[in-house]
Amino acid sequence: MLKPPDHQVAGHQALDGNLGPLIDGSGRFYKPLQSDERGLEEVLFYTSFASNPTVPNHIRLFFPAFHGTVTLPASNGSGPHPHLVLDDLVHGLSHPSLIDLKIGSRTWYPTSSDNYFKKCLNKDRETSSLPLGFRISGLRVYKGEGFGFWKPDKNTVKGCVTAGDVESVLRRFVSSSADSSTDCAFASVVYGGADGILARLLELKAWFEDQTEYHFCSCSVLMGFEREAAEKGREGRVMVRLVDFAHVLDGGGVIDHNFLGGLCSLIKFLKRILTDAGANVGKDPPFPENGRLE
Numbered sequence: 001m002l003k004p005p006d007h008q009v010a011g012h013q014a015l016d017g018n019l020g021p022l023i024d025g026s027g028r029f030y031k032p033l034q035s036d037e038r039g040l041e042e043v044l045f046y047t048s049f050a051s052n053p054t055v056p057n058h059i060r061l062f063f064p065a066f067h068g069t070v071t072l073p074a075s076n077g078s079g080p081h082p083h084l085v086l087d088d089l090v091h092g093l094s095h096p097s098l099i100d101l102k103i104g105s106r107t108w109y110p111t112s113s114d115n116y117f118k119k120c121l122n123k124d125r126e127t128s129s130l131p132l133g134f135r136i137s138g139l140r141v142y143k144g145e146g147f148g149f150w151k152p153d154k155n156t157v158k159g160c161v162t163a164g165d166v167e168s169v170l171r172r173f174v175s176s177s178a179d180s181s182t183d184c185a186f187a188s189v190v191y192g193g194a195d196g197i198l199a200r201l202l203e204l205k206a207w208f209e210d211q212t213e214y215h216f217c218s219c220s221v222l223m224g225f226e227r228e229a230a231e232k233g234r235e236g237r238v239m240v241r242l243v244d245f246a247h248v249l250d251g252g253g254v255i256d257h258n259f260l261g262g263l264c265s266l267i268k269f270l271k272r273i274l275t276d277a278g279a280n281v282g283k284d285p286p287f288p289e290n291g292r293l294e
């Protein structure tokens, strides 16, 4: 039976009679096509991306698998509505801690209408997008048995504007305490390690340093882990995926510096948290004194 996702952290939600995504409980996530061109743009992106031979397989894994579209009864009771059929990224997880980070210091793009440009620019200015290159769109953190989830409301999330605010959330995301203190107890197994979130983001960054086909506007990195695995010290039980492709443009042979810059900024935050937690994050190559890389 179709129902709203249990673990959605951001975006349009199928609550209070609104149009939002549904899951079938057996691994599929149905995202309703947004009524304007955004829905069709997202279908176009998924369709062309699925058959693009230049995308390396290890990069494809960052994207939800796409299984076409299907018409289903809309969650808001408005009748049949087309939906994207995607893999449910959190299927099978019992208490995932998840955070959705919208990447890029700007969410508008050169061909945006004036209204859309103004709407996006205002949001970019009011949030951490402009100063940090990304913003938190939503999160929920499992606090352990009997404590439920920490799920700050939309206004609290929007209030995370400064580097300090954002870093504090990224610390709390990997902390063990049920209150707001941040011991970063899970930092090394979740952010660190050979298969941790930082390693995955570095892999993604290497692709963004090279690929010039796509510009991902308003796209999010969805990161997650299961506390139970982290408590047992298991590295690599983490998820790093990209979601939301309603505004993907032709890169025109130019690097997606807006996304790449945001990704670098996020990576820097995680490295700092890992360093403070005493984990080895490896060393960036030293900048040579003569200013030239040999």
Ligand SMILES: Nc1ncnc2c1ncn2[C@@H]1O[C@H](COP(=O)(O)OP(=O)(O)OP(=O)(O)O)[C@@H](O)[C@H]1O
Pocket: 005, 007, 008, 009, 010, 011, 012, 013, 029, 031, 064, 086, 087, 088, 089, 090, 100, 137, 138, 220, 222, 243, 244, 245, 246
């Ligand atoms: N394939 C998926 N599997 C599981 N959860 C998903 C999937 N895609 C999206 N989500 C959940 O839904 C949230 C919103 O996704 P998405 O950004 O695609 O929706 P949206 O309504 O277009 O958002 P926005 O309002 O930012 O445009 C994500 O933060 C995540 O929690």
Ligand SMILES: O=P(O)(O)O[C@@H]1[C@H](O)[C@H](O)[C@@H](OP(=O)(O)O)[C@H](OP(=O)(O)O)[C@H]1O
Pocket: 011, 038, 123, 137, 218, 246
């Ligand atoms: O971050 P918030 O406050 O949740 O706001 C939403 C977010 O900015 C989305 O990116 C945007 O969709 P687009 O990027 O596709 O425009 C959506 O617009 P909408 O409300 O017009 O759908 C907003 O509601």
